[in-house]
Amino acid sequence: MSEHPTLLRAGTSAPDFTLHSTPDQTVSLSEFRGKPVILAFYPADWSPVCGDQMALYNEILPEFHKYGAELLGVSVDGVWCHIAFAHARKLHFSLLADFEPKGGVARAYGAYRDTDGTSERALFVIDAEGVIRWSYCSPVGVNPGADGILDALESLQAEHSQASS
Amino acid sequence: MSAQGQGMLRPDVSDKDHALGRADAPVTLVEYGDYQCPHCWRAHPVVTAVRALLGDKLRFVFRDFPLTQIHEHALHAAEATESVATNAGGDAFWAMHDTIYEHQQDSPIALDDSHLVKYAASCGADPEQVARDLANDTFEEDVRADFMSGVRSGVNGTPTFFINGVRFEGDWSNPKFFAAALLEGAAMVGAPRGSR
Numbered sequence: 434m435s436e437h438p439t440l441l442r443a444g445t446s447a448p449d450f451t452l453h454s455t456p457d458q459t460v461s462l463s464e465f466r467g468k469p470v471i472l473a474f475y476p477a478d479w480s481p482v483c484g485d486q487m488a489l490y491n492e493i494l495p496e497f498h499k500y501g502a503e504l505l506g507v508s509v510d511g512v513w514c515h516i517a518f519a520h521a522r523k524l525h526f527s528l529l530a531d532f533e534p535k536g537g538v539a540r541a542y543g544a545y546r547d548t549d550g551t552s553e554r555a556l557f558v559i560d561a562e563g564v565i566r567w568s569y570c571s572p573v574g575v576n577p578g579a580d581g582i583l584d585a586l587e588s589l590q591a592e593h594s595q596a597s598s
Numbered sequence: 599m600s601a602q603g604q605g606m607l608r609p610d611v612s613d614k615d616h617a618l619g620r621a622d623a624p625v626t627l628v629e630y631g632d633y634q635c636p637h638c639w640r641a642h643p644v645v646t647a648v649r650a651l652l653g654d655k656l657r658f659v660f661r662d663f664p665l666t667q668i669h670e671h672a673l674h675a676a677e678a679t680e681s682v683a684t685n686a687g688g689d690a691f692w693a694m695h696d697t698i699y700e701h702q703q704d705s706p707i708a709l710d711d712s713h714l715v716k717y718a719a720s721c722g723a724d725p726e727q728v729a730r731d732l733a734n735d736t737f738e739e740d741v742r743a744d745f746m747s748g749v750r751s752g753v754n755g756t757p758t759f760f761i762n763g764v765r766f767e768g769d770w771s772n773p774k775f776f777a778a779a780l781l782e783g784a785a786m787v788g789a790p791r792g793s794r
Contacts, residue, residue, distance in 0.1 A: 457747075485755070486666050486754070488665055488733060489665070489749075489754055489755065490743070491667050492666060493749055496746065496749070522667070522668065523667045523668070524667075552697055567696055576754035576755060577754065577756035578749065578752045578753060579749050579754075580750050580751065580752045582748060583749065583750060
């Protein structure tokens with residue numbers, strides 16, 4: 434697969450952002466310094482398939498937590514849409530509204546689709562120091578699964594335990 | 599395709615798996631499935647037909663991939679099959695597997711605990727033992743291990759199939775075409791890893 438032309442790559446410092454997770458709460462990337470963060474951009478809430486990406490990650494959440502990692506879903510949908518979606522799918526992680534300016538964070542990560550007005554289906558694993566250690570862009574119609582994320586978290590952990598031994 | 603573009607099954611099929619057919623069969627088909635998933639329900643008779651078409655050439659392995667947050671009965675259904683396997687053996691496991699899919703669409707409660715226990719009894723398992731195993735989630739870890747092996751293999755939904763360890767990306771809805779694709783895929787990939 435050819436590399437995505439604009440997607441931020443491993444080694445790049447992850448651009449900080451502050452986005453609404455609920456109408457009266459915001460989340461900043463910098464709050465999570467000290468632990469790995471999985472940033473999952475996806476095109477839109479309400480994907481019509483049964484095993485969709487966010488449902489899958491919801492299922493794998495305990496596994497992400499074993500690595501001490503925090504999962505954040507990001508799309509251009511507004512907070513009320515996210516709330517309804519998260520409630521319907523019983524999601525146990527935050528969905529952030531990249532809503533105003535629309536797609537601003539997706540653009541900062543090189544993961545915006547001008548033609549569609551949505552983000553790409555793009556994944557970033559960011560280390561405890563705020564550096565992107567792995568990124569991947571999936572075709573919009575293809576759920577990328579979680580094996581790449583878990584591989585990245587595993588190698589972060591291996592590095593960490595080597596450094597501390 | 600998985601995030602790494604590999605789509606390889608890990609770990610390989612072993613004697614810990616539930617398998618139908620000869621271990622030295624040239625084609626090993628692995629399905630990651632969810633007992634409450636309607637797509638898996640559609641796939642079930644297709645796989646049965648493919649097994650009939652390919653006979654001794656095929657070994658079929660089923661691994662659990664329950665999406666428990668959207669399918670409330672999927673985890674216990676999978677646990678029930680494991681309980682039946684442990685308490686009544688491999689043939690009973692496959693009878694339970696078939697029975698669950700045959701009843702999946704009966705009603706919204708067709709896979710609740712009381713129905714699962716009834717199906718287990720009809721497959722020759724001790725219903726009280728199965729009920730205890732469900733209440734204690736005795737086999738939750740086993741089901742979870744299957745699920746995680748699927749995640750690590752790049753499974754992103756159900757059903758997902760692997761032919762001799764390589765992810766199958768094609769259409770499985772027609773048994774004849776699926777059987778032909780399995781033979782062709784297996785010939786391209788070579789013998790399954792983990793076979794003798």
